[in-house]
Amino acid sequence: MAAIDITDVHKSFGKVPVLKGVDIAIASGEFVVLVGPSGCGKSTLLRLIAGLEEMSAGEIRIGGRVVNDLPPKDRDIAMVFQSYALYPHMTVAGNMSYSLKLKRTPREVIADAVTSAGAKLGLGLLQERKPRELSGGQRQRVAMGRAIVRKPKAFLFDEPLSNLDARLREQMRFEIKKLHRELGATSVYVTHDQIEAMTMADRIVALNGGIIQQVGTPLELYDDPANIFVAGFIGSPAMNFLEGNVLPGPGGTGISVGGQTLCRLSMPLAGSAQSKVTVGIRPERVMLAGDTSGLQAQVVLVEPTGLGTVLHLELAGQFLKLFTTERPALKIGDTAGVKVDSADLRFFDAATGQRIRVAG
Amino acid sequence: MTVAIDQSMAIRHRRAWSSRVLAVSEPWLYASPAVILLSAILLVPLAIGISYAFRDIQLLDPMSGGYVGLSHFSEIWNDANFWNALRNTLQWTVVSVILQFVFGLILALMLNRPFPGRAVVQALVFLPWAVPAFLSGLNWAWLFNPVVGPIPHWMVALGLASTPENILSDPSHALWGPIIAIVWWGIPFFAITLLAALQSIPKDIYEAAEIDGAGPLQRFASITVPFLAPTIAITLLLRAVWISNSADLIVVMTKGGPADSTQIVASYIFTQAFQRLDFGYASAIAVVLLVILLVYSALLIFVRQKLIKAG
Numbered sequence: 001m002a003a004i005d006i007t008d009v010h011k012s013f014g015k016v017p018v019l020k021g022v023d024i025a026i027a028s029g030e031f032v033v034l035v036g037p038s039g040c041g042k043s044t045l046l047r048l049i050a051g052l053e054e055m056s057a058g059e060i061r062i063g064g065r066v067v068n069d070l071p072p073k074d075r076d077i078a079m080v081f082q083s084y085a086l087y088p089h090m091t092v093a094g095n096m097s098y099s100l101k102l103k104r105t106p107r108e109v110i111a112d113a114v115t116s117a118g119a120k121l122g123l124g125l126l127q128e129r130k131p132r133e134l135s136g137g138q139r140q141r142v143a144m145g146r147a148i149v150r151k152p153k154a155f156l157f158d159e160p161l162s163n164l165d166a167r168l169r170e171q172m173r174f175e176i177k178k179l180h181r182e183l184g185a186t187s188v189y190v191t192h193d194q195i196e197a198m199t200m201a202d203r204i205v206a207l208n209g210g211i212i213q214q215v216g217t218p219l220e221l222y223d224d225p226a227n228i229f230v231a232g233f234i235g236s237p238a239m240n241f242l243e244g245n246v247l248p249g250p251g252g253t254g255i256s257v258g259g260q261t262l263c264r265l266s267m268p269l270a271g272s273a274q275s276k277v278t279v280g281i282r283p284e285r286v287m288l289a290g291d292t293s294g295l296q297a298q299v300v301l302v303e304p305t306g307l308g309t310v311l312h313l314e315l316a317g318q319f320l321k322l323f324t325t326e327r328p329a330l331k332i333g334d335t336a337g338v339k340v341d342s343a344d345l346r347f348f349d350a351a352t353g354q355r356i357r358v359a360g
Numbered sequence: 361m362t363v364a365i366d367q368s369m370a371i372r373h374r375r376a377w378s379s380r381v382l383a384v385s386e387p388w389l390y391a392s393p394a395v396i397l398l399s400a401i402l403l404v405p406l407a408i409g410i411s412y413a414f415r416d417i418q419l420l421d422p423m424s425g426g427y428v429g430l431s432h433f434s435e436i437w438n439d440a441n442f443w444n445a446l447r448n449t450l451q452w453t454v455v456s457v458i459l460q461f462v463f464g465l466i467l468a469l470m471l472n473r474p475f476p477g478r479a480v481v482q483a484l485v486f487l488p489w490a491v492p493a494f495l496s497g498l499n500w501a502w503l504f505n506p507v508v509g510p511i512p513h514w515m516v517a518l519g520l521a522s523t524p525e526n527i528l529s530d531p532s533h534a535l536w537g538p539i540i541a542i543v544w545w546g547i548p549f550f551a552i553t554l555l556a557a558l559q560s561i562p563k564d565i566y567e568a569a570e571i572d573g574a575g576p577l578q579r580f581a582s583i584t585v586p587f588l589a590p591t592i593a594i595t596l597l598l599r600a601v602w603i604s605n606s607a608d609l610i611v612v613m614t615k616g617g618p619a620d621s622t623q624i625v626a627s628y629i630f631t632q633a634f635q636r637l638d639f640g641y642a643s644a645i646a647v648v649l650l651v652i653l654l655v656y657s658a659l660l661i662f663v664r665q666k667l668i669k670a671g
């Protein structure tokens with residue numbers, strides 16, 4: 001167990017900058033999830049921590065010790081790869097014990113470690129199988145087992161569940177969290193799946209284009225996104241974004257969408273001189289008025305999910321999703337009255353995408 | 361009534377039988393053009409060639425052509441030159457294959473890591489493969505010749521020889537001439553095959569091993585070697601068949617001499633057929649070589665199956 005401190009890390013491949021100044025302080029025992037779209041540099045950052053890649057500038061400390069020049073084997077970390085990267089010519093037991101054998105650990109200690117890791121992961125009966133004789137989920141467990149037998153200071157996971165089907169992913173999510181609680185080891189977990197990020201993380205680091213967008217607990221990112229990228233990336237169905245006009249007036253600031261008034265704020269928007277603003281609202285915060293009051297929107301598509309219904313609406317040429325746990329009797333083409341609570345609205349600068357807060 | 365029924369049953373029977381014959385022979389009819397073509401091209405010449413082994417065929421003797429039974433084979437059994445050639449074949453094959461493999465592997469390992477100008481070096485390294493064997497034989501024969509070639513003089517300069525002699529005219533070392541030529545010529549084959557195998561090893565397995573604490577040698581032993589083993593086994597075995605059979609470099613460089621010291625079975629067949637013009641005897645030796653190689657190939661297929669099952 002150790003803290004990991006990443007300070008102003010830059011990484012370029014040739015002339016192409018991939019990480020442009022990343023700072024993260026990961027506390028000892030913390031489970032941090034790195035999320036971001038494909039190609040944003042998540043794997044690159046993880047590989048820098050592992051020492052598989054050399055950073056162009058910056059500093060990484062593991063347990064207080066600068067590891068910039070340490071080879072991977074001296075960093076005392078374990079990594080679980082997306083492809084699992086099991087040794088195909090070794091058995092399950094061989095895969096798990098390889099690192100201990102290299103350290104010349106006594107045979108009994110190795111046997112104990114492998115047996116207990118196998119028992120934790122439900123691999124007891126598979127110890128003598130080769131990786132190709134295992135299912136995807138079992139391979140995944142072996143990769144985890146290989147990581148935990150070493151009792152490393154930190155675990156690094158690079159999209160370990162992306163090759164599994166949805167149900168197995170759900171189960172492994174739970175098992176990885178359980179293991180983390182038992183072992184209490186610092187973990188850095190890379191994924192592009194925001195549900196994994198939300199459910200597993202102590203803290204989420206949202207990355208885009210090699211720059212950290214926001215760091216915080218899952219609900220902080222969900223409720224209080226720093227910018228339009230985080231707001232749109234976290235949450236499913238995704239947050240709605242509407243183009244609104246700001247109408248300052250004597251009774252407060254009005255926000256209108258397509259000529260209809262969305263809300264009236266008692267306080268002005270902080271530092272807003274603009275007349276345009278992007279308004280974000282979560283689909284589950286958009287409510288049906290139940291009558292023809294409120295904003296008038298056309299139903300474009302009705303998606304029943306079982307748990308509830310996602311209504312796709314068109315509001316003066318802009319699209320809006322509404323999630324409700326009810327099963328409204330609306331059909332495509334119907335007109336629905338929709339209302340929102342101004343406390344549920346998030347405002348973003350239409351040009352930069354940065355959050356604009358309500359003053360006060 | 362009963363008669364009529366019997367008749368109709370007999371007819372049905374007959375029809376059923378002929379349609380069954382048709383059903384069985386149908387696939388053969390479809391395959392027949394290919395079968396006929398293949399046997400005409402492959403099997404007929406082979407059969408004729410093998411039949412020569414049992415006949416007395418001397419190109420310069422118009423009276424020859426008679427059936428001689430197994431007498432060629434008993435002649436081979438007592439032919440000291442044949443046994444000498446067989447010994448040479450063994451030495452020639454084993455030494456050449458091992459040297460080609462070792463240098464090919466070293467080359468493949470060096471080419472597998474990125475360095476500036478790798479593409480150019482890779483192209484250059486594969487150049488010998490593009491040189492016709494015949495040409496490379498001539499080339500090496502000249503290189504070993506003290507009158508036109510530098511190698512004997514280098515040997516003197518290095519203190520390996522007292523006077524610049526042609527290694528190809530020294531009966532105790534002459535076989536090394538063609539061996540060096542075929543090794544030079546065959547390294548690219550191993551380098552290409554092994555490089556392809558090396559490049560098919562997933563990089564993240566090496567990275568996982570690196571994190572697990574394996575140094576370069578341990579990674580080589582526990583990842584590279586097991587991954588390459590099937591390729592190595594198969595290419596070594598296949599290459600051995602090919603080299604044991606290839607007489608062109610020997611014929612070009614030494615013609616089997618001096619004093620048959622570089623004669624391998626394949627070049628001995630060539631000598632018997634085209635210098636002594638005894639096609640019958642040459643065919644008999646060829647049949648013996650064929651049998652030896654068939655046994656070896658059976659072994660090869662067996663090993664291959666084993667490897668596929670294990671791999």
Ligand SMILES: Nc1ncnc2c1ncn2[C@@H]1O[C@H](COP(=O)(O)OP(=O)(O)OP(=O)(O)O)[C@@H](O)[C@H]1O
Pocket residue numbers: 013018036037038039040041042043044045192
């Ligand atoms: N070895 C490399 N050489 C050159 N460019 C690279 C290399 N590795 C990664 N990149 C580039 O760096 C960028 C970030 O790659 P990275 O693998 O970190 O993305 P990622 O966030 O993990 O994406 P994904 O979710 O698809 O795995 C990509 O644009 C990629 O093309």
Ligand SMILES: [Mg+2]
Pocket residue numbers: 042043044158159
């Ligand atoms: Mg990645």
